[in-house]
Amino acid sequence: MRTALALYLLTLAALTAAVPHLSYTFQVKETVTPPREWSQAYKAPSDLTIDLRIALPQQNFALLEQHLYEVSDPFHERYGQHLSQADVNELIAPHPHAVDQVEQWLESHGLSRDSISRSSAGDWLRVKVPVSKAEEMLNTEYHIWVRSTGETLVRATAYSLPVHLHEHVEFVQPTTLFSTFRPMRSSARLVETTQSSTSSSNTGTISVASAASGRVDASCADTVTIECLRQLYNAVGYTPSANTGNQIGVTGYLGQFANEQDLQTFYKNQVPTAVGSSFTTVAVNGGKNIQTLKEAGGEANLDVQFAFGLAHPIPATFYTTDGTPPFQPDSLTPTDGNEPYLDWVDFVLNHPNPPQVISTSYADTEQSGKSCRAVGVKSVSAYPALVPKSFAQRVCQGFATLGARGVTLTFSSGDFGVGDANPDPATQICFSNDGTNKTEFIPLFPPSCPYVTAVGGTTGVPEVAASFSGGGFSNYFDRPIYQAIAVPLYLTKLGTKTYNGLFNRNGRAIPDVSAQSTNFSMIWQGQPFSADGTSAASPAFAGIVALINDARMQKKKAPLGFLNPLIYTLNLLDKSAFNDITSGSNPGCGTPGFNATAGWDPVTGLGTPNFGVLKGLLM
Ligand SMILES: *[C@@H]1O[C@H](CO)[C@@H](O)[C@H](O)[C@H]1NC(C)=O
Ligand SMILES: *[C@@H]1O[C@H](CO)[C@@H](O)[C@H](O)[C@H]1NC(C)=O
């Protein structure tokens, strides 16, 4: 009897709990047209588990941004007074009312508060639900989508939320996010070389006024080593300390692991004092670290060898972040399939002492995954957003939060000039994703985020712009204040007619700086390789930042943190802080691209670093 009554009451409770959501009035939150190369295969199994991330608005992000600019402005009295984890968490926390509303909604779907996991600031929630439940909650239908390359995703083309939740939820994913991090999106090109990693037919030196003692080994023109970077960027003979609390980090995605044995071979060739030293591998979200040589990732090895080789003996961390596991129709295991930056940012923000500089060599186009097609193909179509603006903005806010904590984030600016993932400029046509199919240049995200330092590429000695150096103007983010002088100066030179309509003149301009990006002599799977790409430039630049942080931290000064307000200011004060790159261009989208010019330009930014001058200015 009691049991029956209890059962009855339970049923009643379940019914009353279930009733409210039946009466929700839904309103569409986001709609996307999936990119062309994805096709809808079949309806997602209703009992497949998905891991929903719900982003709640960060209540005081504007205030966080103000703090970020104050502590990053060298003329502000708060310069270098970076915020603590608790400080930033308070600023990015959602409004309690929003949390309450969202939790009530989850509860009405039978999801108890205990089943929800929360980010450290509580600004995003995570719940595992079967597809059937997600469909009911979001008034949508999930399908299995298959890409021409064989990858699969569980996605919807639109989703809705109850009207009253629209102001309390920024987005729910995975829903409309078709971004996947294919290896080709990383910007390393590996070329097997017959040469041993250090030999070069070029002997003698080349005169470079800004270099250490005014000369660079001639071999650096075709084989870039740690020693070459130190000569070119005027850092010869500087030995950092291992004990100031200074650290450097490199991120890896897509199942890229940095191989310890390859690193030792690299050190033996290029940094003998570092032989025997290593780095810490930190796994994010179940990221793997397989140390057999054949599993070594080319990108991960390149990044680790040059960033950590330059910064040695500064303690170093490699982050291995789980990518998108293939969908297994039968296993019904949770699918990840999320954009991994969000997981990585949350992981690092949760850490009390993250590395003070972190380099990333992975990016995706701000809009589509493949917005190019061969010239001559008659039917032209728009390829809509893979990284929705809502998502890019939120991830970018995460980067701002790390900046406020005193972390410099460097990102490769991309390897496709003003264009996109199609490396052949002759066959590129680039399209907008606003439904008008108009031709436009394709900026990359995250480099387009104004709170990161985008690193373009140079080549040769003396340095000129690398033709693949990603550059241009964001369609998602407005020009930040620190670019208010440098970028309009360039735009004035360009004039209003050139490329009119192909780019957003008011957008955040890319890149900020640059570094060498071709012929990097690296070790991969036990063999010497030569690597090209802005993939090489970002870790090289990060290595120099780590050296400056070292000089400052040895004097008990704060690390540089969010770099951009500082470097654009320094460039006004002392033109020798960056080596201005004034020749070369970055063709793409069937155009000759932008030119490297005197001053900032959308190919090489402010130029390559002069460590000696920067250190002098920043001590
Ligand atoms: C250096 O890199 C450039 C650009 O990728 C390439 O054309 C050239 O062949 C490379 N030189 C050597 C010696 O690998
Ligand atoms: C853009 O291209 C698509 C696919 O070819 C076509 O359906 C659409 O009508 C085009 N839009 C415009 C404004 O031309």
Ligand SMILES: *[C@@H]1O[C@H](CO)[C@@H](O)[C@H](O)[C@H]1NC(C)=O
């Ligand atoms: C780049 O420089 C060339 C040679 O001076 C010039 O003809 C061209 O117009 C310039 N292009 C742009 C986009 O500034």
